Amino acid sequence: MATAVQQVLDDSNGLRTCKRCNETKPExxxxxxxxxxxxxxxxxxxxxxxxxxxxSGRRREAETPKERAARRLWENYKLTPKQFEALVEAQGNQCAMCGTPPPEGKQLQVDHCHTTRIVRALLCQKCNIAVGFYERHAAAVAQYLALFGEGHPLIEQAPGTTRGEWEIRRAPLTGNQGRPPTQKTRSQP
Incomplete structure (x- = not known):
């Protein structure tokens, strides 16, 4: 192995020493x-x-895109391409959640439980991301909706007004209202 001093000398002469074969070669x-x-x-x-x-087979450069898709379907969800196509047909090539077809050139994504690995349905990308986020943050989402579901406690909007017509209440909040759940409340002196 080349020493640091040898490497500096080699670099200044336009030569380098390979760390694998220890041969000094042109840069x-x-x-x-x-x-x-x-x-x-x-x-x-x-x-x-x-x-x-x-x-060794670690890289599959000889695979066609269809073969790669089939391999990934099997490795990730234990689905064959025929089973996937049957699911697409059964759902009418529409997202099971929002009912929209996938954008042109895209296909529906497989939604599955990350704990049990059971396939649930085929979703569009947006719905699949939303379901994944909700699964990871269900408690925080429920807490947020419980706190702000009817609107922010400091914002008062008169009935029948349009968006943007609101006032900030001047009354102080009690307890943890209006603050994120992780923020601690200060004790009053």
């Missing part, structure tokens, strides 16, 4: 990273390592 034999620095591994060692990874 051109080392890839330039996006940050402008040269790689610490020579191109020969890098290519050899990539070849081994491809042969």
């Amino acid at each position: 051109a034999n080392f890839n330039k990273a996006g940050t402008g620095y040269r790689s610490s591994t020579c191109n020969t060692c890098r290519n050899e390592r990539r070849r081994k990874i491809r042969q």
